[in-house]
Amino acid sequence: MILPPYARTLGIEIASGEADTPRLSLPFSLDVVGRPGFLHGGAIAGLLEFAALAALRHVLADDSVGIEPVTSTIDYMRGGRDKTTYAAGRVTRLGTRVANVEAFAWQDARDQLIAAARSNFLLVRPLA
Amino acid sequence: MLSFDLLRFVRGGFGGHGGRIGIEYHDHGTDWCELALPWREDLTGDDRTGAMAAGPVVSLLDVAASLAVWHRRGQFVPHATLDLRLDHLRAPRANEGVIGRGECYRIEESVSFVRGIAHEGDPDDPIAHLVGTYMVTGARP
Numbered sequence: 001m002i003l004p005p006y007a008r009t010l011g012i013e014i015a016s017g018e019a020d021t022p023r024l025s026l027p028f029s030l031d032v033v034g035r036p037g038f039l040h041g042g043a044i045a046g047l048l049e050f051a052a053l054a055a056l057r058h059v060l061a062d063d064s065v066g067i068e069p070v071t072s073t074i075d076y077m078r079g080g081r082d083k084t085t086y087a088a089g090r091v092t093r094l095g096t097r098v099a100n101v102e103a104f105a106w107q108d109a110r111d112q113l114i115a116a117a118r119s120n121f122l123l124v125r126p127l128a
Numbered sequence: 129m130l131s132f133d134l135l136r137f138v139r140g141g142f143g144g145h146g147g148r149i150g151i152e153y154h155d156h157g158t159d160w161c162e163l164a165l166p167w168r169e170d171l172t173g174d175d176r177t178g179a180m181a182a183g184p185v186v187s188l189l190d191v192a193a194s195l196a197v198w199h200r201r202g203q204f205v206p207h208a209t210l211d212l213r214l215d216h217l218r219a220p221r222a223n224e225g226v227i228g229r230g231e232c233y234r235i236e237e238s239v240s241f242v243r244g245i246a247h248e249g250d251p252d253d254p255i256a257h258l259v260g261t262y263m264v265t266g267a268r269p
Contacts, residue, residue: 006181009149009170033144040145041209042187049183069182072214079208079265 001057007050010043014054015086022054026085039080039114044105047087048074048117052103055089056121059099066124067099078114083107085114097123130204134161134195146191149184160231161195163188167225178222182256185226185246186214189258193230193242197262200232207240207262215257224248226255238264 001022003012010032016023026032026039026047034040049072056067089103098120105115138153149171154162165171165180165188173181190209198204220226226246234241244258245251 004174004181005170005172006183010183030143031145031148034146035206035208038208040187040190041212042183042190043145045186045190045212046181046183049181049186068219069214069216071216072182072186072212074186074209074212074214076209076211 001054003050006046010046012047012050016088021058021088021090022051023086023088024051024054026087028080028082028084037082039085041074041076044076044080044085044115045072045074045117047085048089048103048105048115049119051087051105052089052101052117052119052121055091055103056094056099056101059091059094060123064126068122068124070098070120070122072117072119074115074117076115078112080105080114081107086110095123096125099123132198132202132204134199137195137198142191145187149187151188151191154227156195156199159196159200159233160229161192161199162227162229163192163195165226165228167223177219179220180224180226182214182216185220185228185256186212186258188226188228189214189230189244189246189256190260191230192228193232193244193258193260194262196230196232196242197235197240201235201240206265208265210239210261210263212258212260217254217256220255221248230258240264
């Protein structure tokens with residue numbers, strides 16, 4: 001999987017093997033700071049978006065299918081601190097035209113989420 | 129409590145993530161603030177299309193809405209984003225910058241309510257709508 005330009009701008013890296021649902025990591029840096037000492041809500045939204053997309057691409061396993069975001073709802077649960085953030089997505093339903101995907105972000109422990117997103121993506125399949 | 133002067137706040141430009149992606153001040157009114165995000169290759173979500181990713185648009189609207197809250201309050205009260213809901217109405221166009229307008233339509237003791245719209249120059253042809261809430265982080269003002 002190749003990360004798009006904005007993911008590279010954020011500093012996102014892929015922190016898992018090819019065979020697994022991709023786990024992304026985001027090192028803390030001045031480029032992703034919001035209020036002093038904390039991650040920017042928009043940077044977290046970007047990380048969650050790419051985690052959701054990566055999970056969906058992983059499940060689809062077909063690069064000819066286009067993916068277009070339609071809605072995204074993000075809950076912020078804890079401030080993102082000066083440390084690495086991890087994120088992974090989970091496809092809750094893969095339909096013909098729509099995919100429902102969740103994504104979660106955490107720092108210290110996976111059960112202590114700093115943010116979560118629920119997104120709907122439109123799937124644009126090539127004409128048969 | 130610190131009084132909040134929007135123009136003074138944006139005069140020195142944006143730091144942190146807002147500065148990294150190139151957010152600029154555009155316009156404001158009593159309860160709204162508009163910011164601009166010029167197109168840049170490193171903000172795109174897809175090498176093939178050259179269109180901006182959703183993430184920078186969320187960041188733009190998040191900052192614009194935050195500023196709208198402080199401006200409407202007339203005070204800088206630290207807050208954290210509680211939730212954001214984005215509707216991506218259409219795909220952004222290649223090589224187009226984005227204007228993000230955040231509006232604070234209600235302030236309660238510990239929660240501020242915002243809505244926003246992102247477009248590429250024509251507000252009647254938006255690329256995204258936002259609703260969201262911010263939670264006061266310290267002791268209540």
